[in-house]
Structure formats: structure tokens, C-alpha cells
Amino acid sequence: MSSSFLGASAQSLFKVNHGPYLQEVTRDGATIVFTTSQKAFSWIELKEHGAVETEAVKHFSSKDGLKEAWNTFNAVRVEDLKPGTSYDYRVVSKEMRSFEPYKVVFGDSLATEWHTFSTVNPKKQGGTFFITSDMHFDAVKLEKLLHAAAYQTCDAFFYVGDMTSYIAEPEAPFTSFIDTSVKLFASSIPFEVVRGNHETRGNLARTYSSYFPKRDGKIYGSYLLGDVMIVMLDSGEDKAENHWVYAGLTDYDAYRTEQAEWLKKLVKTEAYKKAKYRIVLSHFPMVMGQEWKDEHAWYGWEDAIRKFLPVLNKAKVDLMVSGHTHRFFFHERNADGNAFPVLEQGADSAVRLELHDGKIWFKVVDVDGKVLLEMNIS
CATH class of the missing domain: 3.60.21.10 (Metallo-dependent phosphatases)
Structure with a gap:
């Protein structure tokens, strides 16, 4: 798995160190799991296969009105997808170097390569x-x-x-x-x-x-x-x-x-x-x-x-x-x-x-x- 760094220094160790891997792929959704080497704020960018990069939509994991952050383990669920359709996705993450009540300091950012998966086709045989x-x-x-x-x-x-x-x-x-x-x-x-x-x-x-x-x-x-x-x-x-x-x-x-x-x-x-x-x-x-x-x-x-x-x-x-x-x-x-x-x-x-x-x-x-x-x- 490779990651490209957006503005990262040559000495940075910030990376996606496990994953991404797919879980519970259904006809209209999928869960994408990954971990980062340091605490971060992470999300998924997703688009239909072959679409231009600017059409990618951001998907976050959130709970009780708060986006998940200051964590290393991530499981992002994407839903409302089309059955039997191929999608491209990548992980994007911003390292968080400190997280104070009124001040958040971000570090390096990264984006992985694009990966492709397909939702379940309900008409598939065998x-x-x-x-x-x-x-x-x-x-x-x-x-x-x-x-x-x-x-x-x-x-x-x-x-x-x-x-x-x-x-x-x-x-x-x-x-x-x-x-x-x-x-x-x-x-x-x-x-x-x-x-x-x-x-x-x-x-x-x-x-x-x-x-x-x-x-x-x-x-x-x-x-x-x-x-x-x-x-x-x-x-x-x-x-x-x-x-x-x-x-x-x-x-x-x-x-x-x-x-x-x-x-x-x-x-x-x-x-x-x-x-x-x-x-x-x-x-x-x-x-x-x-x-x-x-x-x-x-x-x-x-x-x-x-x-x-x-x-x-x-x-x-x-x-x-x-x-x-x-x-x-x-x-x-x-x-x-x-x-x-x-x-x-x-x-x-x-x-x-x-x-x-x-x-x-x-x-x-x-x-x-x-x-x-x-x-x-x-």
C-alpha cells in the first residue's frame, strides 16, 4: 500500500500503516477500515469508477454530531451506492499534533492511491x-x-x-x-x-x-x-x-x-x-x-x-x-x-x-x- 504526502516533510513517519480493507460490502454500501501511524483526522473520498477526481465525494465517520478525530483506527461506512456498480476510493488523512479545547494543530497530510471495488450485484449468479x-x-x-x-x-x-x-x-x-x-x-x-x-x-x-x-x-x-x-x-x-x-x-x-x-x-x-x-x-x-x-x-x-x-x-x-x-x-x-x-x-x-x-x-x-x-x- 502506498501513500502520497501532501506537503509532508521527507522525515515524516505519518502514514496509513494498516489497510485500507473492505468490510460488509452490500448492494448499496461498504465499510472501509484503516489505521494511521499517528492520531489524525481521516476520511474517504469516493467516486464512481472512471469519474474524474473532482467528482469524488468526502465520507466521514461521525457520531453524535462529531466527526471522528484524534484517533488511529478508522471504519468509514459509505452508503446510498448503486447495486452492481464499481467505485474508486482513497483514504485522506491529516495528522493531529495537538488537540486542545480551543486549538487544534494539524501536521502532515496524506492521500493513498485510488482503489476500486464493486457493490453486490443482486442479479449475479453463483x-x-x-x-x-x-x-x-x-x-x-x-x-x-x-x-x-x-x-x-x-x-x-x-x-x-x-x-x-x-x-x-x-x-x-x-x-x-x-x-x-x-x-x-x-x-x-x-x-x-x-x-x-x-x-x-x-x-x-x-x-x-x-x-x-x-x-x-x-x-x-x-x-x-x-x-x-x-x-x-x-x-x-x-x-x-x-x-x-x-x-x-x-x-x-x-x-x-x-x-x-x-x-x-x-x-x-x-x-x-x-x-x-x-x-x-x-x-x-x-x-x-x-x-x-x-x-x-x-x-x-x-x-x-x-x-x-x-x-x-x-x-x-x-x-x-x-x-x-x-x-x-x-x-x-x-x-x-x-x-x-x-x-x-x-x-x-x-x-x-x-x-x-x-x-x-x-x-x-x-x-x-x-x-x-x-x-x-x-
């Missing part, structure tokens, strides 16, 4: 998606998997949990996977994140969702990409609430119940019913093979299955992709109470999922590009 999980801080492995799955031809990207091992430093999500995503695609194509159980750990775990802002404030949700419905579930922690490791600070039983009630309503909506393809993403697979039941007692995982699986089994799900187990394994329909196929995509592999002409095809690849499984499940 798509090609990249899915992985369980990178556990390994950005190098993530980059290898993106290349192995030919990320350049993917329409959307999904990370299904445990991209980190815990959140104890503000930089952790950036260095683990966000920066790599920005380097390759995320300034122009969004990625969406499903939280894993490891991202609930660490003294900064409660900040995790702020890196991926949503208008409804929820981590879980659904996304309609043309005729593809993506359902993203947050399965929480894998042990019981009273397990010593949580120190009495978790409340996932109630959280999973909340999601189950939301899921019951979602599958009754016209948007869900009319979707041609229905893909569910969850860090915990909604299948627990006998080998896990014999060796482990995973209360949280079992609770997720108890609450989510009965709803999903009646919802005409085409495929679930999950992580957590660190193994690559494919569960056929009805293997263990599941009415839909479940793919555990593994910690050293990624999925390239293609939905076209009513057919569902996927390929699982490892870091060396070796194909572990190639299957048509339509």
Missing part, C-alpha cells in the same frame, strides 16, 4: 469463494494457500476462525492475516470473518469484532451475494462455562441460544428461501464423529450442535464449511445426524468453492498446491 481457517498467526501459510487456490479469480473470501491463537496485542489480527489480505486483495474485495474459539482468548479478545465492523454490531450474520446465501455462525468456546481456563468470564450458552433464535427467523425469510445456494460457515463443525466423543468432552461444541443442527437440518443447506479440528475431513450427508454435507477444511489447507449453473463444486488444496479432494456435491 460465484467463486476462498475459505480457510486455523492459521494461528501464520501469515506465511495463509499467503501460500491463497496462491494455491488461485485467489486472483475468487469473488469473495471467508476466514472461518482461529486465524489467531489469542488476542493480547492490538497488532495481532493485522500481522496474522489482515495485512496479508490487504497486500493481495482486501482493498478491492472484502473478506468476512467467523470468530473461532481461540479468538475469544486473551485480554484484548473483546476488541476483536471492532476490526470487522458491522452495522448491527453482531459477529454472526448472513450475507446475500446475488443468489448465494452465506450464513456465518459464531460457535463460541469449546468447553463448559465453568471450566477453570475461562475464569468465570464467558457467557456462551446464552450467546448460542441467541443465535439459534436468530437462525430460526433467518431461514424463514424470503431472501433465504429464494437463494439458489445456501452455504453455512461455522468454526465448529455441526458433526462430532465418534472418535471425538470417545476422546474428549467438548461441552461448547456439543451445545452448538444441539442448538444449531436441528434448525439447519430443516433449512435445505447445501454445504457447511468449518475448521477447529485441524484435520481435513469430509462428512457425507446423514453421516452423524447431519442432513447436509460438512467439510472440515483443516489447518494446512484451503477450499476453493465454485457455485455455477446450479452446481456446487469444491477443491481442497494444501500449501504446496496439492489437491486433497475435488468434488461435485450438487
